[in-house]
Amino acid sequence: LPVVGNLLKIDKNLHRSFAELAKTYGPLMSLKLGTKTAIIVSSPSMAKQVLQKHDQSFSSRTVPDAAHALNNHKFSVAWLPPSSQWRNLRRICNSQMFTTSRLDANQALRHNKVKELVTYIDKKCRMGQAIDIGQAVFSTTLNLISNTMFSIDLAHLNSETAQEFKFLVRGVLEEAGRSNLSDYFPVLKFVDPQGVRQRMTIYFEKLDKIFGGIINQRLESNKLGTSDDLLDKLLQCTQEDNSELIRPHVNALLRRAGCLNLELKQAIEKDKPVEESDIARLPYLQAIVKETFRLHPPAPLLIPRRAETETDVCGFTVPKNALVMVNIWAIGQDPDTWASPTLFNPDRFLGCDINFRGYDFELTPFGAGKRICPGLPLAYRMVHLMLASLIHLYDWKLEDGIKPEDVNMEEKFGITLQKAESLRAIPIQD
Numbered sequence: 001l002p003v004v005g006n007l008l009k010i011d012k013n014l015h016r017s018f019a020e021l022a023k024t025y026g027p028l029m030s031l032k033l034g035t036k037t038a039i040i041v042s043s044p045s046m047a048k049q050v051l052q053k054h055d056q057s058f059s060s061r062t063v064p065d066a067a068h069a070l071n072n073h074k075f076s077v078a079w080l081p082p083s084s085q086w087r088n089l090r091r092i093c094n095s096q097m098f099t100t101s102r103l104d105a106n107q108a109l110r111h112n113k114v115k116e117l118v119t120y121i122d123k124k125c126r127m128g129q130a131i132d133i134g135q136a137v138f139s140t141t142l143n144l145i146s147n148t149m150f151s152i153d154l155a156h157l158n159s160e161t162a163q164e165f166k167f168l169v170r171g172v173l174e175e176a177g178r179s180n181l182s183d184y185f186p187v188l189k190f191v192d193p194q195g196v197r198q199r200m201t202i203y204f205e206k207l208d209k210i211f212g213g214i215i216n217q218r219l220e221s222n223k224l225g226t227s228d229d230l231l232d233k234l235l236q237c238t239q240e241d242n243s244e245l246i247r248p249h250v251n252a253l254l255r256r257a258g259c260l261n262l263e264l265k266q267a268i269e270k271d272k273p274v275e276e277s278d279i280a281r282l283p284y285l286q287a288i289v290k291e292t293f294r295l296h297p298p299a300p301l302l303i304p305r306r307a308e309t310e311t312d313v314c315g316f317t318v319p320k321n322a323l324v325m326v327n328i329w330a331i332g333q334d335p336d337t338w339a340s341p342t343l344f345n346p347d348r349f350l351g352c353d354i355n356f357r358g359y360d361f362e363l364t365p366f367g368a369g370k371r372i373c374p375g376l377p378l379a380y381r382m383v384h385l386m387l388a389s390l391i392h393l394y395d396w397k398l399e400d401g402i403k404p405e406d407v408n409m410e411e412k413f414g415i416t417l418q419k420a421e422s423l424r425a426i427p428i429q430d
Ligand code: HEM
Pocket: 077, 078, 079, 090, 145, 256, 257, 298, 299, 302, 303, 365, 366, 367, 368, 369, 370, 371, 372, 373, 374, 375, 376, 378, 379, 383
């Protein structure tokens, strides 16, 4: 790739640029990005090579410069190398935080938050006003996570801290998704030419202050062991097994949301709220979520890995330290993998076993292998619960004068892929 100018230009559509190049150069490409070698794979079989067959060699991360702010990379489970510290954190995620029994125990916390979203939609419905779906779902997701974590609303619309919190989370997501020249030309790290690390440090300091306050309050309240939330469990872990999980780890961990209508109507009584236990008997809802993740994966290039050792992948030598990316966006659009790939057609998942738990390499929105997303069980519940609630209780229409074909479906590339323009829709009740 021609260097500096292009690195900044491709900011908006890195996954698309790579998918275009793959059409000419094939499903395993080696590119020079600045002084770094990047390996990009874009077919299910190549993804299987990286995420399963050579999982051991590719289970490190390429840590972006922005993640070095406040030494975040030394504590965050997402950036640590596969060390004993990382294994310890993953063990806590898998055995204490995101287990079925723990998530069942604290599901009422999430049901309450969805009830509040419904109250907000009800109000808009009575006034015949449109809702900014992206904003409403972003706030609810933050509240679902913060309630699961520490039984409080961090995104409640009126409070000042809440506004600041939302601003900080958006800021972190924006900076983390920016093409940063320091990542491609390490010599620039000291200069931080785009100011990414500097802004990230400020955001992290402020977030740590908010989380620190919450943790202190819990410790001083003498109420440890009385809540179903995950902070309680985490703090108990730190006290009980005297594990290495100390405050910075906790902070870093927490820094981190037609047919269907008929199905919902048949499965759940009218006006009765949807519950997480309903999800298992809603196959069409599950198919819609899969189809959405296929076409619009929130992390289109996963979180880049790093080759720990020189590795042979199908006869091609991946050099040590290469940046390794799996373009799951391209895989989702691949005509050799999917019939009519650009068509939104959830029916393709009905009666088929493909799921996104990391074994079907044509659909891996949460990654696979050792570094698969540990938050998958929580994300699974949140996404299905929110979508089902929005559809079960309301019909939706676009604002006057806007036709379905006018809705802008373009994406905005970043650490997570978002709609470039948020969807606005008016809720109606029959
Ligand atoms: C729709 C929601 C979500 C999606 C699509 C998603 C996707 C991903 C992906 C693609 C990865 C990288 C996997 C790999 O390298 O193979 C990842 C890692 C991670 N995710 Fe998620 N995630 C979601 C929600 C969550 C939630 C709710 C949490 C926690 C509350 C979470 C925590 C993490 C952590 C800590 C890692 C790093 C794991 C590691 O490097 O060992 N995620 N996620």
